[in-house]
Each structure stands twice: as structure tokens, then as C-alpha cells.
Amino acid sequence: MNQNRSIVHMDLDTFFVSCERRLDSRLEGRPILIGGTSDRGVVASCSYEARKFGVHSAMPMRMAKQLCPEAIVLRGNTGTYTKFSNEVTDIIKENVPMYEKSSVDEFYIDLTGMDKFFGCHKLASELRQKIIHETGLPISFGLSINKTVSKIATGEAKPNNEIRILNGTEKPFLAPLSVKKIPMVGKVTYKSLCDLGVKRIKTIQDMPMELMHKVLGKNGLVIWKKANGIDNSPVIQYHERKSISTERTFGQDTTNIYKLKGLVIAMAENLAYQLRRGNKLTACITFKIRYSDFQTYTQQQRIPYTAMDHNIIPIVLDLFKKLYNRRLLVRLVGVRFSHLVEGGHQINLFQDDETQLNLCKAIDKMRKRYGDRAVINAAGMEAKTISRWNPFTGEPPPLLANRHQ
Numbered sequence: 001m002n003q004n005r006s007i008v009h010m011d012l013d014t015f016f017v018s019c020e021r022r023l024d025s026r027l028e029g030r031p032i033l034i035g036g037t038s039d040r041g042v043v044a045s046c047s048y049e050a051r052k053f054g055v056h057s058a059m060p061m062r063m064a065k066q067l068c069p070e071a072i073v074l075r076g077n078t079g080t081y082t083k084f085s086n087e088v089t090d091i092i093k094e095n096v097p098m099y100e101k102s103s104v105d106e107f108y109i110d111l112t113g114m115d116k117f118f119g120c121h122k123l124a125s126e127l128r129q130k131i132i133h134e135t136g137l138p139i140s141f142g143l144s145i146n147k148t149v150s151k152i153a154t155g156e157a158k159p160n161n162e163i164r165i166l167n168g169t170e171k172p173f174l175a176p177l178s179v180k181k182i183p184m185v186g187k188v189t190y191k192s193l194c195d196l197g198v199k200r201i202k203t204i205q206d207m208p209m210e211l212m213h214k215v216l217g218k219n220g221l222v223i224w225k226k227a228n229g230i231d232n233s234p235v236i237q238y239h240e241r242k243s244i245s246t247e248r249t250f251g252q253d254t255t256n257i258y259k260l261k262g263l264v265i266a267m268a269e270n271l272a273y274q275l276r277r278g279n280k281l282t283a284c285i286t287f288k289i290r291y292s293d294f295q296t297y298t299q300q301q302r303i304p305y306t307a308m309d310h311n312i313i314p315i316v317l318d319l320f321k322k323l324y325n326r327r328l329l330v331r332l333v334g335v336r337f338s339h340l341v342e343g344g345h346q347i348n349l350f351q352d353d354e355t356q357l358n359l360c361k362a363i364d365k366m367r368k369r370y371g372d373r374a375v376i377n378a379a380g381m382e383a384k385t386i387s388r389w390n391p392f393t394g395e396p397p398p399l400l401a402n403r404h405q
């Protein structure tokens with residue numbers, strides 16, 4: 001594997017807060033909380049001034065308000081953040097050969113080979129200054145030989161700074177840091193590691209790989225590699241996808257309302273799952289129906305950004321009800337989500353309804369483990385041939401037979 005790669009990880013600092021400050025400079029220097037504003041909401045983003053009070057993202061909003069009563073609380077606006085995110089993306093796109101957009105405010109850039117001409121560090125520094133200058137948004141970066149080390153380096157550089165980890169110094173750089181800083185170590189893994197007495201990355205570096213494997217399984221192996229600064233994963237060129245859709249032509253035209261409704265629910269459910277899996281949200285739903293006389297009708301509706309079943313399915317059913325009004329056999333139905341934006345895993349936190357959010361998370365987890373149709377809406381059980389394709393991995397869609405029997 002190429003040990004001479006130059007991978008930059010760039011991350012906008014307290015992104016939502018910075019966007020709000022761009023719109024209203026009076027927010028500068030004040031503690032800010034952004035997220036679900038109801039009592040059951042969660043903090044999606046908070047300023048460094050608020051963090052001093054012990055507030056962090058994903059914390060219940062009620063607790064954050066108690067810790068920092070003088071904070072200004074904002075509901076947040078996904079459309080605004082998307083606009084700023086696109087501005088930054090455009091600057092990066094114009095200035096580097098290859099980049100990956102891993103969330104609404106995070107990018108990986110592969111500068112391998114650029115050294116001969118410019119010097120990668122200089123190039124990354126200039127790009128960072130350009131972004132700050134042109135958008136007014138603070139951004140930090142880490143530069144190293146791979147994605148993991150660069151991402152951790154960005155975390156150490158923040159706020160509004162940059163760090164370069166020289167080739168060969170990855171292990172000593174990581175050694176003193178908390179194991180929490182390894183990107184894939186969440187709450188549960190952190191606890192397991194603490195139970196083993198492992199708090200610093202150095203301890204993992206000193207452990208034999210087999211031991212980590214034994215204790216934490218496959219995950220243990222990946223964590224061990226990351227702790228040792230080993231990560232061969234490539235930067236995957238970003239292609240924006242603006243919509244996803246699915247449609248079904250019936251083998252035999254139908255007027256069976258139960259069958260139609262079930263299929264429509266299954267389609268909406270599957271597309272919503274694909275959104276969440278790709279960390280995307282939609283703001284526009286379109287429904288299409290074609291009757292046996294080939295007359296085709298579509299109707300669309302704008303909605304607040306979401307990827308949640310309970311927001312999406314009722315809208316789709318409503319559009320279906322509106323369009324299914326001719327006493328004629330139905331030949332085809334289709335559902336499309338458009339106006340897609342990046343960053344579902346962060347923006348999900350705006351969701352005030354924690355119960356629905358947790359339900360979706362639990363269902364997705366089971367699907368990831370046991371397959372796309374391990375858990376489905378009972379109404380859609382009959383619909384057996386919904387696509388399993390992931391539209392956000394850059395792979396082409398599978399060729400599906402157009403007319404299912």
C-alpha cells in the first residue's frame with residue numbers, strides 16, 4: 001500500500017453556529033445552542049462559548065439550557081446550512097483534483113502526487129484560507145498519509161487551525177490521545193475499552209492485534225489498525241445526487257386498493273431507508289400514477305427536510321389518494337424524493353420526536369445486520385421486489401426487469 005499518500009481532512013468549525021453568525025453578527029462571541037427547541041429536542045450544534053459550560057452536541061436540549069441558561073437557542077435552518085455547504089464544496093471542487101464530501105461540513109481531499117509541483121501542505125493551507133476568506137466560515141484541517149490520522153488531526157487542530165502529521169510520526173502523534181478520538185469508537189466501545197483499562201491510544205498500540213480481536217471481534221481489529229495509524233481506505237470522489245426514485249409497473253393492471261396502498265407504503269419506506277443510509281434528507285416528494293390507458297399523472301409536495309418514515313409515508317399516501325381518482329385499472333405507480341441534501345446524521349438531531357428517531361435507528365440497525373427487508377411496515381409485506389440498491393455509494397443501479405410478474 002502506498003505509504004506516501006497525502007490525505008487532507010477538512011471540517012468546518014461549529015458549522016451550524018458559524019452559518020447563523022454569518023447571517024447575524026450579533027451572535028458572535030455568544031453561547032449558542034442549535035437544535036430541537038422543545039423539551040424533548042437535542043442539541044445539534046453548539047458554540048465554543050456554550051461548550052465551556054459542559055454542553056456538547058447530542059445532549060438533550062433541556063439539560064443544555066440548564067447548564068447554560070444565558071445561551072441563545074435557535075431552531076436551525078437546514079436550507080441555509082445546505083447553501084453554505086454548497087459554497088464551500090464549490091471552492092474545493094475548483095481547487096483540487098479529487099475530493100470526498102463525507103457530510104454537510106466535512107471533506108476528504110487526496111493530494112497525492114501534488115507534492116512535486118506545489119507542496120501539499122502549502123496547497124491545503126491556501127485552500128483553507130481561500131474558504132475562510134470567501135465564505136467567512138472558520139474551517140480546520142489535518143494532513144497525513146491517511147483518512148483516519150487526518151481526521152483525528154483535524155480534531156486536535158480545532159478551532160480554526162491546521163495540523164500536519166509528518167510521514168512516519170503517526171504512532172507517536174496518536175499515542176497520548178484518548179481512545180475516544182478514534183472515529184469509530186462510540187459510547188459502547190469506549191466503555192468496553194475502559195473496562196479493559198484502556199484509555200489512551202498508546203495502550204492499544206502496545207497490545208497484540210490478536211488480543212483486540214479476541215475481546216472486541218472484527219471491530220477490535222479495525223480499532224487496532226486505526227490506533228496504529230493504519231488506514232488504506234481511499235478517498236471516494238463525490239458526486240451529488242439530487243433525487244432518488246422507484247417505480248413499479250404491474251404485471252397485471254390492478255384496481256386492488258390494498259395492494260396499491262401496500263406497495264406505495266413499501267416504496268416510500270424503502271426510499272426513506274436509503275436516504276438515512278446515505279445520510280441524506282429530502283424536501284420534496286413526488287407521486288406518479290399511470291392508468292391502463294397510459295394517461296400519467298404526477299403531483300409533488302414540498303416538506304421540511306426529513307428522512308423519517310413517519311413524516312414521509314403519510315405525505316406519499318396523501319398524494320396517492322389525490323391522484324387515484326379514476327375508475328380505471330392502474331398500470332404503474334412511482335415515488336420520487338428530490339431536493340436532497342447532505343448530513344442526515346447531524347440534521348436528524350433537529351428531530352423533536354425522540355421516540356420516532358430511536359425507532360428509525362433501531363429498525364435501520366436490524367436491516368443493516370439482517371438485510372433490507374428484515375423489518376418492514378406490515379402494510380407493505382406483499383411488495384416483494386423493492387430495490388436493495390444503495391444509490392449513494394457511487395455504484396450504478398442494478399438493471400431491474402421493468403414488468404414484474
Ligand SMILES: [Mg+2]
Binds near residue numbers: 011012013015105106
Ligand atoms: Mg464540523
